[in-house]
Amino acid sequence: MIFSRASSAPRWTGIFLLLSTLFALFGPAVMVKHENFKTCDQSGFCKRNRAFADTVASTSSWTSPYTLDPASLKFKDGQLSGTILKSLKDGEEKVQLPLTITFLESGVARVTLDEEKRRKGDIVLRGDSKARKERYNEAGNWALVGGLETAQGAVLSEKVEEGYTKVYYGLGRLQEAIIRHSPFGIEFKRGGETQIRFNERGLLNMEHWRQKVEKPVEEKKEGEEEKKEEAETENKEEEKGEDESTWWDESFGGNTDTKPRGPEAVALDISFPGYEHVFGIPEHATRLSLKTTRGGEGSYNEPYRLYNADVFEYEMDSPMTLYGSIPFMQAHKKGSTVGVFWMNAAETWVDIIKSKSSANPLSLGIGGHTDTKTHWISESGLLDVFVFLGPTPQDLTRQYGELTGYTAMPQSFAIAYHQCRWNYVTDEDVKDVDRKFDKFKIPYDVIWLDIEYTHEKKYFTWDPLTFVNPQKMHKHLEKRDRKLVAIIDPHIKNTDNYPVVDELKKKGLAVKNKEGNDYEGWCWPGSSYWIDCFNPASITWWKSLFKYDSFKGTGPNTFIWNDMNEPSVFNGPETTMPKDNLHFGNWEHRDVHNLNGMTFHNATYEAMLERKKGEIRRPFVLTRSFYSGSQRIGAMWTGDNLAEWSHLEASIPMVLNQGISGFPFAGADVGGFFGNPSKELLTRWYQAGIYYPFFRGHAHIDTRRREPYIPGSPYIEIITQALRLRYQLLPAWYTAFHEAATTGAPIVRPNFYVHPGDEKGFAVDDQLYIGSTGLLAKPVTSEGKESVDVYIADDQPYFDYFDYTTYQGAGHHTVPAALEKIPLVMQGGHVIPRRDRPRRSSGLMKFDPFTLIVVLDKDGNAEGSIYLDDGETFDYKQGAYIHRRFSFSAQYKSLSSSSLNTKGAKTDSYAKTMSKVRVEKVIIVNAPKEWKDKKHVVVSEEGAKESARRKKVEFKYHEAQGKKAAWAVVRDPKVGIGRGWKVDFS
Numbered sequence: 001m002i003f004s005r006a007s008s009a010p011r012w013t014g015i016f017l018l019l020s021t022l023f024a025l026f027g028p029a030v031m032v033k034h035e036n037f038k039t040c041d042q043s044g045f046c047k048r049n050r051a052f053a054d055t056v057a058s059t060s061s062w063t064s065p066y067t068l069d070p071a072s073l074k075f076k077d078g079q080l081s082g083t084i085l086k087s088l089k090d091g092e093e094k095v096q097l098p099l100t101i102t103f104l105e106s107g108v109a110r111v112t113l114d115e116e117k118r119r120k121g122d123i124v125l126r127g128d129s130k131a132r133k134e135r136y137n138e139a140g141n142w143a144l145v146g147g148l149e150t151a152q153g154a155v156l157s158e159k160v161e162e163g164y165t166k167v168y169y170g171l172g173r174l175q176e177a178i179i180r181h182s183p184f185g186i187e188f189k190r191g192g193e194t195q196i197r198f199n200e201r202g203l204l205n206m207e208h209w210r211q212k213v214e215k216p217v218e219e220k221k222e223g224e225e226e227k228k229e230e231a232e233t234e235n236k237e238e239e240k241g242e243d244e245s246t247w248w249d250e251s252f253g254g255n256t257d258t259k260p261r262g263p264e265a266v267a268l269d270i271s272f273p274g275y276e277h278v279f280g281i282p283e284h285a286t287r288l289s290l291k292t293t294r295g296g297e298g299s300y301n302e303p304y305r306l307y308n309a310d311v312f313e314y315e316m317d318s319p320m321t322l323y324g325s326i327p328f329m330q331a332h333k334k335g336s337t338v339g340v341f342w343m344n345a346a347e348t349w350v351d352i353i354k355s356k357s358s359a360n361p362l363s364l365g366i367g368g369h370t371d372t373k374t375h376w377i378s379e380s381g382l383l384d385v386f387v388f389l390g391p392t393p394q395d396l397t398r399q400y401g402e403l404t405g406y407t408a409m410p411q412s413f414a415i416a417y418h419q420c421r422w423n424y425v426t427d428e429d430v431k432d433v434d435r436k437f438d439k440f441k442i443p444y445d446v447i448w449l450d451i452e453y454t455h456e457k458k459y460f461t462w463d464p465l466t467f468v469n470p471q472k473m474h475k476h477l478e479k480r481d482r483k484l485v486a487i488i489d490p491h492i493k494n495t496d497n498y499p500v501v502d503e504l505k506k507k508g509l510a511v512k513n514k515e516g517n518d519y520e521g522w523c524w525p526g527s528s529y530w531i532d533c534f535n536p537a538s539i540t541w542w543k544s545l546f547k548y549d550s551f552k553g554t555g556p557n558t559f560i561w562n563d564m565n566e567p568s569v570f571n572g573p574e575t576t577m578p579k580d581n582l583h584f585g586n587w588e589h590r591d592v593h594n595l596n597g598m599t600f601h602n603a604t605y606e607a608m609l610e611r612k613k614g615e616i617r618r619p620f621v622l623t624r625s626f627y628s629g630s631q632r633i634g635a636m637w638t639g640d641n642l643a644e645w646s647h648l649e650a651s652i653p654m655v656l657n658q659g660i661s662g663f664p665f666a667g668a669d670v671g672g673f674f675g676n677p678s679k680e681l682l683t684r685w686y687q688a689g690i691y692y693p694f695f696r697g698h699a700h701i702d703t704r705r706r707e708p709y710i711p712g713s714p715y716i717e718i719i720t721q722a723l724r725l726r727y728q729l730l731p732a733w734y735t736a737f738h739e740a741a742t743t744g745a746p747i748v749r750p751n752f753y754v755h756p757g758d759e760k761g762f763a764v765d766d767q768l769y770i771g772s773t774g775l776l777a778k779p780v781t782s783e784g785k786e787s788v789d790v791y792i793a794d795d796q797p798y799f800d801y802f803d804y805t806t807y808q809g810a811g812h813h814t815v816p817a818a819l820e821k822i823p824l825v826m827q828g829g830h831v832i833p834r835r836d837r838p839r840r841s842s843g844l845m846k847f848d849p850f851t852l853i854v855v856l857d858k859d860g861n862a863e864g865s866i867y868l869d870d871g872e873t874f875d876y877k878q879g880a881y882i883h884r885r886f887s888f889s890a891q892y893k894s895l896s897s898s899s900l901n902t903k904g905a906k907t908d909s910y911a912k913t914m915s916k917v918r919v920e921k922v923i924i925v926n927a928p929k930e931w932k933d934k935k936h937v938v939v940s941e942e943g944a945k946e947s948a949r950r951k952k953v954e955f956k957y958h959e960a961q962g963k964k965a966a967w968a969v970v971r972d973p974k975v976g977i978g979r980g981w982k983v984d985f986s
Contacts, residue, residue, distance in 0.1 A: 031313055031315060032311055032312065032313050032314050032315050032320070034320075035253075036253065036574060036575060037309065037311065037320065037321070037574050038252060038574060039302060040302055040303055040305075040349055042252060043347065043349070043379075044243075044245070044246025044247075044250050044263075045207070045246070045263065045265035045347075045377065045378075045379045046303065046349045046377055047243065047246075048207075048242065048243055048246075048263075048265065049203070049205055049265060049267040049375070049377040050303075050351070050375075050377075051243065052203065052205055052242075052267075053201070053203050053269075053351070053375055056201060056202050056203060057201075062202055063183055063202070064183035064184065064185075064199060064202035064204060065086055065087040065088075065183070066084050066085070066086055066087075066097075066183055066184040066199070066204050067084065067085050067087065067181060067182040067183060067184055068082055068083075068084050068085075068099065068165075068179065068180075068181040068182070068184045069082060069083045069084070069085055069181075070082075070165075070181055073165060075156050075167070077150055077152065078102065078103045078104075078105075078150035078151040078152055078153075078154040078169070079100060079101070079102045079103070079150055080100070080101040080102075080103075080165070080167060080179070081098070081099065081100050081101075082098075082099050083096050083097065083098055083099065083116075084096075084097040084098075084099050084113065084184050085097070086206065086208060095115070095116075095117075095206075095208040096115075096116040096117075097113050097114065097115055097116065097206055097208075098113070098114045098115075098116055098119065099111075099112070099113050100112045101167070101177065101179070101186075102148075102150060103150065103151040103154035103167060103169040103170075103177070104147060104148060104149060104150060104151055105149040105150065105151045105152075106147050106149075106399050106402055107151075107169070107170040107171060107175060107388075107389065107399065108147065108386055108387065108388055108399050108403070109169065109175075109177055109188065109386070109387040110384070110385070110386050110387070111186065111198065111383070111384075111385045111387065112382060112383065112384045112385075113206060113266070113382065113383035113384075114135060114137070114382055115135055115206060115208060115209065115264075117208070117209050118133055118134050118135050118209055118261070118264075119134055119135070121133040121134065123209045123211075123261070124211055125260040125261060126212060126214075126248065126258070126259075126260045126261075126262070127258075127260060128515075129258075129260030129514065130514075130515075130516050130582060130586050131260050131261065131514075131580075131582060131586055131587070131588045132585065132586045132587050132588070132591075133261070135264065135266075135380065135381050135382050136345065136346070136380060136381040136382070136587055136591035136592065137381075137382055138585075138587070139343050139344065139345045139381065139382075139384070139592075139595060140343060140384070142345075142595050142598060142599065142602075142627070142629060143343060143403075143404055143595075143627065143628045143629040144343075144403055144404060144629070145403070145404065145405045145629070145632065146402055146403065146405070147399065147402030147403040148403070151169050151170070153169070153173065154167055154168065154169035154173075155167070155168050155169075155173065163180065163181050163182060164178055164179065164180055164181065165178075165179040165181070166178050166179070167179075170190070170389065174190060174191055175188070175189065175190050175389050176188070176189040176190075176192075177189075183199070183202060184199060184204065185197065185198055185199040185200060186198040186199070188338075188387055188389060190336075190338075190389040190390070190391065194273055195272070195273075195336070195338045195389055195390075196270065196271065196272060196331075196338055196340065196387055196389070197270070197271040197273065198268060198269075198270060198385075199268060199269060200269060200271045200373070201269040201271070201373065201375075202269070203267060203268065203269035203375055204267065204268050204269070205265070205266070205267040205268075206265075206266050206267075206383065207262075207263040207264050207265045207266070209261065209262060209264070210262060210263075211262075212247070212248055212262060246263075247259065247262055247263040248262060252573055252574070253573055253574065255572065255573035255578060257573065257578060257579045257580055257590075258514060258580045259580070260514075260580070261380075261588075264379070264380045265377060265378065265379050265380065266344070266377075266378050266380075266381065266382070266383045267375065267376060267377040267378070268375075268376055268383060268385070269373060269374065269375045269376075270340055270373075270374045270375075270376060270385075271371060271372070271373045271374070272331035272338065272371065272372045272373075272374070273369075273371045274333060274369045274370070274371065275331035275332065275333045275336075275338070275370070275371070275372050276333065276354065276369075276370035276372065276762075277289045277331065277332050277333070277372075277752070277762045277763065278290050278329055278330065278331045278332075278352065278372050278374070279329070279330050279331075279332065279657065279660055279661075279752075280326070280328050280329040280330050280339070280657065280660065280661045281304055281306065281325075281326065281327060281328065281329050281350055281661070282324065282325070282326050282654070282657045282658055282661050282663075283321075283322040283323060283324045283325065283326075283626075283638065283654070283657075283658070284304060284318065284319055284320070284321075284322060284654075285314050285315065285316050285317065285318055285320075285322065285638075285650050285654060286316075286317055286318060286319065286650075286653070287317075287653050287763070287765055288653040288656055288657055288750055288763065288765035289762065289763040289765070290304065290329075290352055291319075291352065292352050292353055292354050293319060293350075293351045293352050293353075294351060294352075294353055300318075300319045302319050302320070303319060303349040303350050303351040303352075303375075303377070304319040304349070304350045304351075304352070305319060305320060305321040305347075305348070305349050305350075306321060306325035306327055306347070306348040306349070306350070306594060307321045307325070307347040307348070307574075307593065307594065308321070308322075308323055308324055308325055308566040308576075308593065308594050308596070308597055308625045308626075308627075309321050309322070309323065309566055309568075309574055309575060309576055310323070310564065310566055310568035310575045310576065311323070311575075311639070311640075312639075312640040312674075313640060313642055313674055314639065314640070314641070316646045316647065316649075316650050317650075322638070322639060323566060323597075323624045323625050323626075323638075323639045324597065324623075324624070324625050324626035324627065324630070324636060325348070325594045325626075325627060326626070326627065326628050326658075326661045326662065326663060327341065327342040327343065327344065327348060327350075327376075327628065328340075328341045328342075328400060328628060328661050328662060329342075329350075329374070330388070330393070330396050330660065331372060332393065332752055332756065332762060333759075334756070334757050334759050335391070335756075335757065336390055336391045337390040337391060337392055337393045337395070337396055337756065338387075338388055338389050338390050338391075338396075339387075339388040339390075339396050339400070340385055340386065340387055340388070341385065341386040341388070341400060341403070341404075341628065342376050342378070342384075342385055343384040343385070343386065343628070344378040344381045344382070344383075344384060345381065345591065345592050345593065345594045345595040345627065346378045346379040346380045346381050346590055346591055346592075346593060346594070347378065347379045347590070347593060347594075348376065348377065348378040348379075348594075349376075349377045350374055350375065350376050350377075351374065351375040351377075352372065352373075352374050352375075353372070353373045353374075353375075354370055354371070354372050354373075355370065355371050355373065356368060356369075356370045357369055357370075357371070379579075379590055380588075380590055380591050381591055386403065388400065392756060393660070393752065393753045393756055394743070394745065394753075397660065397662065397743070397744040397745055397746065398743055398744045398745075399744075400662050400744060401662060401743070401744025402744070404628045404629045404631070404632075404662060405629055405631060405632035406631070406632070406740060406741050406742065406743070406744050407631040407632070407662075407663070407664050407665050407737070407740045407741055407744075407747075408618070408631070408632055408633060408634060408665070408741065409618065409737060409738065409741040409869075409876070410618060410620060410634075410635070410665065410737060411617070411618045411620055411871055411872055412730070412734060412842055412843070412846075412871025412872070413445040413446060413481075413482075413483055413620075413841070413842055413843060413871070414446075414620045414635065414694075415693065415694075415695070415730065415733050415734060415737060415842075416443070416444070416445035416446070416695070416726070416727065416730065416841065416842040417443065417444045417445060417446075417695050417696075417697075417723055417726060417727075418444070418445065418446040418447075418448060418485070418694075418695065418696035418697070419433065419437070419444050419446065419447050419448065419696075419697055419707065420447070420448030420450070420485075420696055420697060420698040420699075421448075421450070421697075421698060421699040421700075421701075421703075421705070421706075422450035422451070422452070422698075422699065422700055422701040423449065423450040423451065423452035423453065423701060424447065424448075424449060424450075424453075425452065425466060426466045426467065426468075427466070427467045427468060427469060427470060427472070427473040430447055430449070430473050430476075430477075430484070431473060431476050433447060433707060434447060434476065434477060434480070434482065436707065436709050437707075437708075437709065437840070438480070438840060439709070440708070440709040440716060440720070441720070441838070441840075442708050442709060442716075442719075442720050442723060443723055443724060443727045443838065443839060443840055443841060443842075444482070444723070444840075444841065445481075445482055445483060445841045445842050445843070446482065446483045446484070446485055446559070446696075447477065447482065447483075447484055447485075448484070448485045448486075448487075448561065448696070448698075449484065449485070449486045449487060450487050450701075451487055451489070451524055452466070452701075453466070453467050453486060453487075456493070456495070456525070457493055457524050457525035457526075458493050458495070458498050458500065458525065459488050459489065459492065459493075459500065460488070460500055460545055460550065460551045462552075462553050467553070470553030470554070471553055471555065474553075474554070474555045474557055474558065475555075477557060478555075478557055480840050480841050480843075480844070481841045481842075481843030481844055482557070482841050482843075483557045483558070483559055483620075484557060484558050484559070485558075485559045485560065485561050485620070485622070486554070486558060486559075486560060486561065487560075487561045487562075487563055488560050488561070488562060488604065489523070489524070489562065489563050489564040489565065490530050490531055490533075490562070490564065490565050490567055490600045491521070491523040491524065491525065491528035491529070491530055491564065491567070491568075491569075492504050492510075492525075492528060492529050492530070492531060493525030493526065493527070493528055494520060494525075494526075494527040494528055494529055495525070495526075495527075500545065501529060503541065504529055504531060504541075505518060505529070507537065507541060509531055509532060509535055509537060509538040509541055510529040510530060510531060510532060511529070511530045511531075511532045511577065511581055511582070511583060511589070512532075512581060512582040512583075513578070513580075513581055513582070514578070514580040514581065514582065516582065519577070519578075519581050521569040521570070521571060521572055521577065522569065522570045522571040523564060523568060523569060523570055524564075530567055530569075530577070531600070531603075532583050532584055533596075533599035533600045533602065533603040534583045534584040534585065534587070534592065534595075534599055535583075535584035536584075538584075538603065539602075539603045539606055539607075542603040542604070542606075542607050543603075543606055543607040543610050545607065546560075546604075546607040546608060546610075546611050547610070547611055547612065548611060548612055554611075556611075556612075556615065556617070559608070559619070559620040559621070560604050560608060560619075560620070560621045560622075561621070561622045562597075562600055562601050562604050562621060562622065562623045562624070562625075563624050564624065565596065565597040565600045565601065565623060565624060565625040566596065566597055566624070566625045567596055567597070567600075567625075576593070577589050577593075577596075579593070594627050595627050596625065597623060597624070597625020597626055597627065597630075598623075598625070598626055598627045598629060598630045598633070600623075600625075601621060601623040601625070601626070601630060601633050601634065602633055604619075604621045605619050605621050605633040605634060608620075608621060616873065616874060617872055617873055618872065618873065618874065619633075619634065620634060620635070621633060621634040621635075622634060622635050622636070622637065622694070623635070623636050624636065624637065624639055626663060628662065630663060631662055631663040631664070631665065634665065635665040635666065635667070635693075635694040636658065636663060636665065636666050636667075636694070637666065637667050637668060637669060637694060637696065637698075638651060638654050638655070638666070638667070638668040638669070639669075639673075640669075640673045640674060641668055641669050641672050641673050641674070642672045642673070642674045642675050643671060643672030643673075643674060643675035643676055643677035643681065643682075643703075644672060644675065644681075645681060645781060645782060645783055647668075647672055648672070648681065648684065648685050648688060648779075648781045649766070649781035649782070651668035651688065651692070652688065652765065652766055652767075652768065652779060652781065653765035653766070654666075654668065655667065655668065655692055655693070655748060655768075656746070656748060656749070656750045656765055656768060659693075659746030659747055659748055659749065659750075660746050660749075660750065660753060662744065664693055664740050664745075664746045664747040664748070665693050665694055665737075665740075665747070666692065666693055666694055667689070667692035667693060667694030667695055667696060668689075668692060669696065669697070669698040669699075670685050670686055670688075670689035670692075670695070670696060670697040670698070671685050671686075671697055671698070671699060671706055672685070672699075673698055673699060673700050674700050674703070675700075675703065676703050676704050676706070677706070678783075679711045679712075679715045680783065680784075680819065681783070682706060682711060682715070682719075683711070683715050683718050683719055683722075683819060684779070684780050684781070684819075686708065686719045686722045686723065687718075687722045687779060687780065687822050688779035688780070688781065689722075690722050690723070690725055690726040690822075691748060691768060691770065691777045691779060692748075693733075693737070693747040693748060695726060708720065708723065714819075714820065717820075718819060718820050721820070721822070722822060724838055725822060725824075727835075727838070727839065727842065727845070728834045728835060728836060729770075729775075729832075729834050730834075730835065730842055730845070731833040731834055731835055731850065731866055731868070732770060732771065732773045732775065732832055732833055732834060733747075733770065733771070734867060734868070734871075735771060735772075735773075735833065735865060735866050735867040736770060736771025736772070736773065738867035738883075739771055739772060739867075740771075745771075745772075747770070747771060748768040748769065748770060748771075749768060749769040749770075749771070750764065750765055750768065750769075751764040751765075751767070751769075751791065751793055752764075753769075754769050754793070755793035755794060758793040758794070758810075760793075760810075761791055761793045764791050766778065766779075766781065767779075767790060767791060769827075772830075772864075772865070773830055773832050773864065774826055774827035774828075774829060774830030774832070774855060774864075775801070775824060775825075775826055775827075775830075775832065776790065776792075776798065776824070776825050776826070776827060777822075777823065777824050778790045778815065778817075778823045778824075779823070780817050780823065785817055786816070786817060786818050787814050787815060787816050787817050788814075788815050788817045788823045789812040789813065789814055789815075790807065790812065790813050790814075790815050790823065790825060791811070791812050791813075792807060792808075792809065792810055792811065792812075792813055793810060794810060794827075795808070795809065795810060795858070796808070796827055796828045796829060796857050796858055797828040797857070797858055797926060797965070798813075798825040798826065798827050798828065799825060799826045799828070799855060799925050799926065799965055800815070800824070800825055800826075800964075801822075801824040801825060801826055802821075802822075802824070803964055804925050804926075804964050804965040804967055805963050805964050805965075806926075806963050806964070806965050807825060826853070826855045826925065827855070827857075828855050828856055828857035828858060828862070828926060829855065829856070829857030829861060829862050829863065830855050830862055830863065830864050831852055831853065831854050831855070831862050831863060831864025831865075831886040831887075831888065831895075832852070832853040832855065832864060833850055833851075833852055833853075833864065833866040833886075834850070834851050834852075834853065835848045835849070835850055835851070836851050836920075836921070837849075842871075843871075846871070847914075847916070847917055848917075849917065849918050849919065849920035849921075849977075850866070850917070850918070850919050850920065850977050851919070851920060851921040851922070851923065852864075852886060852895075852919060852921070852922045852923070853923050853925065854886075854888050854895060854922060854923065854924045854925065855925045855926065856888065856890075856924065856925065856926040856927070856928075857926075859890055860888075860890030860926075860928060861887075861888060861889060861890050862886075862887070862888040863885065863886065863887050863888070864885075864886045865883065865884060865885050865886065865900065866882070866883070866884050866886070866977070867881065867882070867883045868881060868882040868883075868914065868977070868978075869881035869882070869910070870910065870913075875906050875910065877904075878904045878905045878906040878907075879901070879902065879903055879904020879905060879906050879907035879910070880904070880906035880907065880909065880910035881901065881907075881910065882901065882910070882911070882914060882977060882978040883899070883900040883901050884897050884898065884899060884900060884977070884978070885897070885898050885899075885900050888924075892986075893984065893985045893986040894982050894983060894984045894985060894986070895922065895924075895982070895983040895985070896980075896981070896982040896983075897975070897979070897980055897981050897982075898980060899980065911978050914976075914977065914978050915976060915978070916976075917976065917977050917978070918974055918975060918976055918977060919973055919974075919975050919976075919977055920972050920974075921969060921970065921971060921972065922969070922970035922973060922983060923967060923968070923969055923970075924967060924968045924969075924970075925965055925967045926965045926966065926967070927957060927958075927965075927966045927967050927968040928966075929966065931955075931957050931968055931985065932957050932959065933957075934955050934957060934968075934985070935954070935955055936952040936953060936954060936955050937952070937953055937955045937970055937973075937983050937984060937985050938950055938951070938952060938953075938983075938984040939951050939952075939953045939970075939973045939974075939975060939981065939982070939983050939984075940981060940982050940984070941975045941976065941979055941980070941981040942979055942980040942981065943976075943979055943980075953970055953971065953972065953973045953974075953983075954970070954971045954972075955968065955969070955970055955971075956968065956969045956971070970983060
């Protein structure tokens with residue numbers, strides 16, 4: 001959010017500073033101010049390591065100074081340990097860097113490199129700094145939740161090769177790690193073929209500790225110019241020609257970052273030989289297939305940056321940092337997907353270079369290939385990298401999910417439509433919007449409140465003049481089973497008569513500045529403090545604030561939105577917190593910056609679990625800032641986008657990239673946060689937004705109202721049609737969420753994930769598949785379009801969702817897409833569950849019957865599934881769910897339902913509550929011609945009375961017309977959705 005009506009501060013100087021900052025940073029809406037954010041050249045450690053890479057590339061005789069001491073090697077219980085020695089000048093002591101390579105039962109390898117002196121605390125900090133001496137080593141405490149069991153089957157190679165150590169690991173020991181001693185490097189192989197290389201280019205660089213000798217500035221005397229120059233250069237580092245200017249302090253935008261530990265960056269080159277496409281490392285407004293970053297046509301000149309920041313009105317097609325960061329990259333080629341997870345929470349930059357080799361004239365027709373070479377650079381912390389050797393995209397998302405957690409199973413309302421703007425101005429305004437949705441018969445589930453609901457920007461309060469009776473407002477929403485989400489940010493207003501800030505200060509739970517005092521900065525409320533959620537005591541206190549008797553006016557249908565948690569600090573460097581601030585345990589903010597938003601998100605999640613004793617419901621908490629592991633806690637959105645076609649277009653690859661990077665509960669502000677979309681753009685955005693896993697309309701405070709009932713006919717009707725399609729398919733969406741929550745699979749999927757062998761489609765990122773349903777959507781993202789080109793990767797038939805027009809054959813197919821037409825096709829071979837009765841909210845659909853769409857493939861078969869639970873509690877963990885597989889067999893000419901449940905303590909009780917929920921219709925698309933004269937089918941159901949175990953049910957066949965496939969309908973088979981049954985078409 002941008003533009004604040006900031007509260008008055010107690011001091012005129014404070015007011016002046018705030019207004020000046022707001023004017024400079026958040027003046028009239030313009031594109032992103034690049035001068036407020038660093039380039040690599042303005043980030044000292046990035047500039048140094050990029051220059052180092054250039055030096056290495058231009059030096060033919062370059063040899064990496066890092067050598068693994070073979071005498072230090074030990075291998076035990078799946079773990080190889082040793083010491084890497086970094087050579088300095090001849091005769092000087094080598095720097096000892098402890099190395100650990102852990103081989104995990106999952107087939108993943110973990111490489112960790114530390115620095116002995118810092119680890120032992122055998123260093124001297126500058127000045128009176130209270131910062132920790134070690135490299136930050138606690139990122140795993142936040143990011144990792146499992147998958148760390150060591151592989152007892154990993155073994156050292158019996159063959160001894162001088163200068164190398166080889167370990168076999170993974171399933172069947174088909175994976176190898178070949179560790180080169182001098183210079184140090186690692187080659188990871190699968191099936192005898194090299195997949196990933198570490199330090200192939202010799203760019204490993206761990207900036208070791210060195211003590212700065214503080215020299216007094218001597219008064220200049222006549223004739224002593226030469227002596228003065230010697231004094232100024234006395235502290236030059238051993239590495240010849242290295243730039244020292246930002247080793248000890250660094251200034252940007254009027255702020256100076258002091259560095260008590262000196263330079264401590266860690267960098268490594270990671271190569272993917274034979275891989276042209278790399279994906280991941282969100283969040284950036286760019287294509288799914290990542291571009292090269294060293295210049296050239298169609299490339300970037302800057303590395304991809306990972307440094308969570310409040311970047312409003314961000315630009316398109318840019319490697320510039322945004323609100324969150326997931327340092328997980330995967331490389332893909334035909335037949336193989338591999339990846340790395342760079343577990344470091346400090347500011348990080350990633351360079352990408354792609355080199356193509358030509359086909360050898362003597363290679364008997366075998367073509368050339370492309371290698372992707374990456375260079376990872378972080379400001380501080382350990383080198384801690386997980387290596388995934390696939391071989392499939394599904395293997396990577398599963399293994400990454402085992403480490404960092406799968407996406408949380410949401411409440412059912414959370415995957416329906418959310419209505420938001422900055423701001424609904426009164427409780428009566430909220431109720432009026434709610435009534436108008438009903439008046440126009442438009443479904444929605446959640447209405448949101450931005451910061452204006454609070455009293456003077458004080459969180460956990462209500463403005464007494466505008467939100468006079470919040471409890472009555474909640475009860476009004478509850479009548480239609482609707483929810484309210486209220487914003488709570490991490491900055492706490494520094495003001496009198498505000499118990500929350502009084503407790504924060506009294507308990508010592510705020511982030512500290514470098515002197516160890518409570519850090520004061522500026523955000524929406526004016527002068528503010530920031531809760532330090534790295535502190536367990538902060539989480540305990542934060543929980544207490546959300547209890548119903550503390551946060552008065554809230555109820556069971558109140559949920560939370562965490563914004564500005566990068567953290568956003570209006571008068572801070574790069575609109576965030578100074579890096580030399582201190583968090584719990586005296587870790588510097590530079591060490592934990594990218595984790596900060598997740599810790600706050602986590603604290604709110606924990607608080608929502610304990611609002612009332614005995615009331616355990618799944619929390620819903622939206623976050624803007626995130627890191628690896630945030631997917632366990634809730635949803636994210638792509639931040640402050642613009643009401644422009646380019647932002648609509650970019651939202652598709654951005655959401656897809658979130659999904660393959662382990663955080664699939666993602667969305668973008670429908671309509672664009674800034675600006676006023678045209679009616680066409682707004683309509684097209686809703687038609688695209690129904691395919692975001694997190695689906696919310698949102699708008700800036702200065703924009704015109706744009707609720708779906710606003711734009712007039714025919715736009716209201718078209719938008720309503722799109723919303724009803726989302727609601728109709730909620731069973732399919734919920735099933736996709738369950739798959740994500742149990743396997744790590746993306747909820748919406750790019751072409752390469754579904755068709756990993758289709759080389760022509762690896763870079764396709766403007767269309768998406770919904771879960772495993774076979775539904776393929778191609779949103780319209782350009783003005784004035786009447787059709788879209790849908791890319792089909794296989795030879796299966798695809799059918800228009802609405803009229804069953806057939807598209808078949810690999811390649812592009814033109815699909816009609818007039819404004820009222822939503823381009824959506826169904827891949828043959830799937831069974832899609834849906835609910836066809838329009839309701840006002842998803843909660844009112846809870847016991848509605850189902851329709852099954854059986855889309856037969858070219859061989860006449862189809863398969864699908866459905867997952868159901870109460871959509872609210874955690875009872876599903878005790879078996880309170882229905883999970884069924886639907887299979888249509890061409891051989892047996894039947895459709896059957898079989899159980900995928902694992903029985904638990906609450907299985908039977910839940911089944912009883914769902915016993916009357918039935919399948920009311922079965923539609924078969926691509927129905928065979930021999931059914932033309934059929935009038936009935938035979939239905940049998942387990943557990944039915946003897947007289948009803950086999951019954952005839954009405955059947956109607958519709959012949960093919962032109963390109964439209966034949967289809968048939970079984971009307972009301974009256975079989976339970978949770979029971980076993982069969983429909984016989986023979």
